Amino acid sequence: MTVPIWFCVFSNYQPEDGVGPKLEHQLALEPFASVIRNPSLKAANGGHGMVALHTTTDDLYSRLWCVHEVERAIVEEDVEIKASMSQKYINLMVGRVEQFLGLGATLNDCFRAAGVQDDEEKLVKLILQQANGFDGLDKVVEDFRREQLPDIIFEKLIRKGLTRLDGASTSARANAAVVFAACQAHGAGQLQHATTNPEVSERIRLAGLLGNDELRWQDIEVLDLEDLQMTLIRKGLLTLDGASTSARADAAIVFAACQMHGGGQLEHATNPEVRERIRLALRGGDRFCDDKLRWQDLEVIDLEDLKLGQIFRLGVRTLAEDITQLRQSTKLSLALAGEGLGAKGCKTLFEAIAKQKQITDLSLRLGRNKLGAEGGQAVFEGIAQLKQITKLNLNLGDNHLGADGGQAVSEGIAQLKQITDLSLDLEGNILGDKGGQAVFEAIAQLKQITDLSLDLGSNDLGFEGGIVLSEGMVQLKQITDLSLRLGHNKLGAVGGKAVSEGIAQLKQITKLSLHLGYTLLGFEGSKAVSEGIAQLKQITDLSLDLGHNILGDEGGQAVFEAIAQLKQITKLNLNLGDNHLGADGGQAVSEGIAQLKQITDLSLLEFVENLSGARECPVATPWQILILCPYDYAVF
Template sequence: MSADAGGPEPWEEQLLRAGPLTSQQLSLFLDKLGISRDVQQNFCRELRFAPEEIIRCLSSISTPSGSPLRATRAARDAVIRGPEELRQMLGHLRRSVAAATQELAEAEGATQKEGSDTSALPVDESPKPEPSQSSQQQVQARADIQGPSVARPAGMASGEEVTDFMKDRQKEKPEQWSMTVRQWVDTVAVCMASREYELVKEQSREGTVNMHDINRLFVKPWSEGTGCSLAVLMSRDVACNAQLMISHCWGEDVSETKESLQQHVARCELPETVPLWFCVFSNYQPEDGAGPTLEHQLALEPFSSVIENLSLKSAAGGHGMVALHTTSADLYSRLWCVHEVDRAIEADVAVTASMSQKYTDLMTGRVQEFMDMGASAEDCFRAAGVEVQCVKARCGSKDDEKKLVKLILQQKGGFNGLDRVVQNFRREQLPDIIFETLIGKGLTKLDGASKSARANAAVVLAACQAHGAGQLQHATTNQEVSERIRLAGFLGDHEGQPYDVELKWEVIKELDLEDLTLGHVCHIRAGDAAQLEQLRQNTTLSVDFRDKNLGDKGAKAVSQAIAQLKELTTLTLGLYDNELGAEGAKAVCEAIAQLKKVTTLTLDLRHNRLGRKGQDAVREAIEQLKITNLRLHV
């Protein structure tokens, strides 16, 4: 903006042209206005706002030297800014009044004039100058002069850098209002590191900052006038369909939200380059006429556009939807969140939940309290917050609420059907530790656990300890994990088989597989190294697996265990009625053939299906031994 032809450029327009200032830039600007350094340090150092805020405060200055009157006038002007911003200003102004009063007294070396009343500061009733009309237009058109005092996140486009392609994207393609995981984390980190964030946190009764605050303090000022959302400003001309959608409640604590998302990224090993969709950052929020209105954007059905886009599905490399849970707001009290989860499940999009540690701790603590009082499994699930009444969920906008309620009522089952969908989802997304605890107490079994819990080794072990090795049929752990858990108990695959209830998966996963196998076969506690070593030195062993239905696979496991006992001279092995075929019989006899010191052997292979090959294998193995006392039953 150029200066008037008849004189120097007004200071208001100089400031607007400069854009958001750092503390150093603000100091240089005030130097240019002739304001002393002492006054700057004591008063103006707190005025690190957007240009229009500095103008609003400095417009009330009537003298070049600092005074309490100036601070009072600035406070008066701040009243129209609303209670939330006023609380922030009051802290600045209280410190400024005291410091400016002391600086003025020291500079002038004077005492208060006779008869003056300093108990209340006078208020200047004269109207304050307003910025020129051209200045107001520039404020609306330029986002880079509307930002908060904190610097923008690295890489965010300014108003001058916005392209027509970016603006068109914001108007037409909701699925491309995305930013990468890294950009999201960096943006939130910049907000959390700012002075404004800390002030809101200090003033909050709960000591939290929510997404409404982030939108007001950062999102709107950073994006105002650009016509582009924060997500588009960060991604610039790189247009990517979202591969991860974040469902969240605006009232949630920002730090817990950040923790929940980062936990999900780490747990799923997602690259930081994954483009995500987060409504606070994806929608253009300012409503300033420079970009699409919220009404226009919602008319594009952005949530449906993202959910129904193939890029969100795993078959196309997508990562589905994650619902973030925090302690400061109930995710399902927001009707949009309920709707998002329902639509995603209907569209066959993978939906998971990620919970802050505080949220998880509170939930598991409540479940434990109910268990301690003798509650049933269903009561414990209710205590964990599984049940919902979606009809009570609300929207910030009445129009949005009416629209969503109509959609739900038109669906089969209405709100009752939606309740069932959300409740099933919430139960499926409960932390594994809750299922482990309930199963360990015998309140439920593995087939009633979530998919995640059935794949969790600690939960599967707890199920076997409480209900027997037969629970392994419901496990989805990998083969090695399942085998280790099976071997940690005594031999058998039926309900009721004994397990050491004190044994933990952390111990089992570190044990040598041969030790586990031998302990399993010989009924020795998993991890009991002393007893295993003593067994390896024994010269006599008698084990009976009558009617255990081992089959060839089980016979191989038994054989591998017995083959470790190189000091045996006397062996009694009962394998009566175990569905052994030729392969199983061959494995047993090959193992016995490795025991070169055996001289006395009793082997019972009756009621199996050995066939000619099995019988030949038994004969060949025995011929290799120096048997002096043989009792063979086939």
């Protein structure tokens, strides 16, 4: 196929020798305008438009004819116009710009350096007839000249801070090296003016995060995009929400993001299986328990094993070994307090535990997990399946169980008929008397139990709670070791008396820990408690907390009379802090303790503060006794 080419130099007879037509006659014919309007030049008709040739021997823009022709071509619709430059011409322009830059030239000076501006008077008349005259011509030609400058000119000007990407040519805005230079000089916001393809733009944006001004596009274009993002993530310079679509689906990159920035990165991952595997490998919902863990270790593990490992907080790299050990062990201990399990997580946990039929000794610390009444039901359903358990340590403190949740937990406990050792912490669950009653009725059914630790502190128990507790205690004749924490409940004297009557029935007990601090006992309540304890003649180890109950002198006397009867006791821990005992009450307690000749271990907590400022211990015994005061420690 041939392409006809027309050179504008041949459109006019220019010798001015009187032979041919005069110049003004030719101008009247508008020869160039006639040609440039020819339909065959239109792009829609397959035309190739106009090419402006730039040479080193003369400046195209110093000829007004040429300037006029450029302007006419630009304003003509659908006529493509481009510049053609030799490498020699480009090198010459670059040299001029560099020279001007070295002399501190302005931006416009640098553009002028790319050519020589020289006015001519020819065609002035014709130009003045055009819309906007010379102003319009200057604007059109200036824009054209700028648009046709080599991209490297703009790269140099941008690096010098003389222009930005929005002031560059169309070609420069699509040139990766120029765009990269603009982002280095003026920030990633320059990308909004770039017309590079999306991958190039993304590569430039990411490379900018490295903050290395010495980098050039040639260094960046050869890097694998995923490798670049992995490097940025491991340096802490990139998070997954700022990564590419492909990176958010890449397992190794997602894993690295979670290692660096935590499990919250998973919300930006797009591969469901990868997201689930990594979620199961996290501990506490946010971090990996093993800093050496890699995706290669994780991707080969069976998904069901990962689920089991996540529930029981097993190691990931050692998961196979840990699961084997778990399935062979009869003892399981899990500390999951404060991990936000909720009712759903609690149910999942117990479903997994129920499958471990060999477990007979279970310890679960589930405090502060916002279980609520629904979570209490989940505990009930889980515990009910643990028929083989003989020893259970269950901490459910501060879970807002309420009366209904407490009742559900109790019903589950009641089914563990073979249990012999139970530690149950329900502190701070707002059980009330109803929930407390459910707990005591359940424990009363555990006829094999000999070791019981029960914490019902801060549960709004009133005197009725004390009464139902007593009724439950009476049925546990086999108990030998009892720890009962009822502090911060409104038992009052009536509730305290009921508790003491129940405990007095436990004739097999040898070790008792009874915490009744802040229960409004008063003198009558403390006297009743003391009389109940006095009946436990067989006891050898006693921890008694009656702090903050306003016992007074008479209460101190009651404690003295009770303690004096415990002839078998060898270990005593007594807290009578803030009870206004006075010197007489303190003397009475001391005299009672002095009669315990067989005692080998004695601790009096906050005892001296009751003695109205006395600084001498009235206990006349040969032992060294630790007295814990509010402000100092003294050994007598």
